[in-house]
Amino acid sequence: MRFVDEYRDPAAARALVSRITELAGDDHFKLMEVCGGHTHTIYRHGIEHILPDAVELVHGPGCPVCVIPMGRIDDAITVAERPGVIFTCFGDMMRVPGSKGNLLAAKARGADVRFVYSPLDALRVAVENPAREVVFFAVGFETTAPSTAVTVLRARAEAVSNFTVFSNHVTIVPPMKAILDSPDLRLDGFLGPGHVSTVVGQRPYRFVPEIYRKPVVTAGFEPLDILQAIEMLLLQIREGRCCVENQYTRCVREEGNPRALEILAEVFELRPHFEWRGLGFISESALKLRGELAHFDAELRYSVPGVRVADPKACQCGEVLKGAIKPWECKVFGTACTPETPIGTCMVSSEGACAAYYNFGRLHRDVAVSMGATN
Amino acid sequence: MCLGIPGEIVEIVDPVRQLAKVDVAGVCRNVNYGLLEHEGIGPGDWVLVHVGFAMSKIDEAEAERAMEGLRLMGQAFRDEMRAVVDSNIS
Ligand code: SF4
DSSP: OGGGGGSSSHHHHHHHHHHHHHHHTTSOEEEEEEEHHHHHHHHHTTHHHHSOTTEEEEEEEEOTTTTOOHHHHHHHHHHHTSTTEEEEEOGGGGGOOBTTBOHHHHHHTTOEEEEOSSHHHHHHHHHHOTTSEEEEEEEESTTTHHHHHHHHHHHHHTTOTTEEEEEEEBOSHHHHHHHHHOTTOOOSEEEEOSHHHHHHOSGGGTHHHHHHOOOEEEOOSSHHHHHHHHHHHHHHHHTTOOOEEESOTTTOOTTOOHHHHHHHHHHEEEOSEEEETTTEEEETOBEEEOGGGGGGBHHHHTTOOOOOOOOOTTOOHHHHHTTSSOGGGSTTBTTTBOSSSOSSGGGTSTTSHHHHIIIIIHHHHHHHHHTTOOO | OOOOEEEEEEEEEETTTTEEEEEETTEEEEEEOGGGGGGOOOTTOEEEEETTEEEEEEOHHHHHHHHHHHHHHTHHHHHHHHHHHHOOOO
16 A cells, blocks of 8 residues: 555555445455546556555546547648648647647648647637637537636627637547447446546446346546545445446535536537547537537638548557546557557557556556556 | 646736736646636635646645646646646636
């Protein structure tokens, strides 16, 4: 239990681990953390090594950078390379590989690609450069989608005509459903995402216990949060209950953020289909601008090729995103695919399972193996 | 982009555009508070900031805990803070 000492409250961590061990007994539980932030915490603090063998954590599809398919990056580059365009995106998106390189490479070839902290920074670039066309590469789950929505409404209110959004916003429930429907994965419960839930609340997850008979516990991002959420999941299972519970009451309300949900509904509508890296097409899983905001939609203003590009053969991100394999089980992990030269998306963002494991997990695993503390 | 960084509202700078000056981990930047309008936001309140937007109201103790967690993230947090420093929302 070496890593426990790094925790804010080692005694509490120890107590939780022994409760979890007791609850798990001789059975085996597979729990999925949906959110990339949780994956990061789990590897950063070696949580899987302080858990008993009976509890296995699998990493889910909740890192928005990781789920962007190659074709969308190729589309982004096509738009970025149009003369007169200033293409703005979050820093993380610059290194996501498309089939012919990433946005950084496009920038090196002369495209005007700039990274921004906020969609409102992108809007400001548009206001300051009236002769240019500014495109914002919008990505993220319900955590960031309301920010894009507010920005679009402001662009409309202030009649900014040289600003468009290339929307790749996705929603959290459809991939959870896709994973629950996939035949090759047996899960016993979910750690629900923290930040996404501040927006969507707890209600959208009710189908998981009601239809699939699996418990969900929304969790915060500290190691103790995750341990406590695991305990709550096991407790539900052992007591024969099955429902949506909230461990992260410090931030997440039952009803979420009603204002954010209202603005989302005002600005976005569901796309009939959207391709997810590794998960394929999932219906009604992504957001595009509503018809009345079409003039802010980059996909309508520019002819975006919309090609579908298969993932590179060596890449096993799909299996990682579904929790079917662990990052280190991918053939190219740590050799051809590293954070410096990512082949797959899961190696790009620090919340991607492969990058998180590459940066922290290996160390913990090696130490834990040498201590005989792991499976 | 997924990191929520705690910040303390310093002052409301533009009620029409719903912008407040927020001290985000020691860096003062404008942040949009429109998504928390219904909660009533004012100087001294703590919020979690995502991509230039205040997304949830938190208490000071939670802000401290969240900061501690972020510092432990190392590079990812430093990258995010670099983006915050360059931010210039108006
Ligand atoms: S190691 Fe690279 S290619 Fe393999 S799953 Fe991870 S990100 Fe994808």
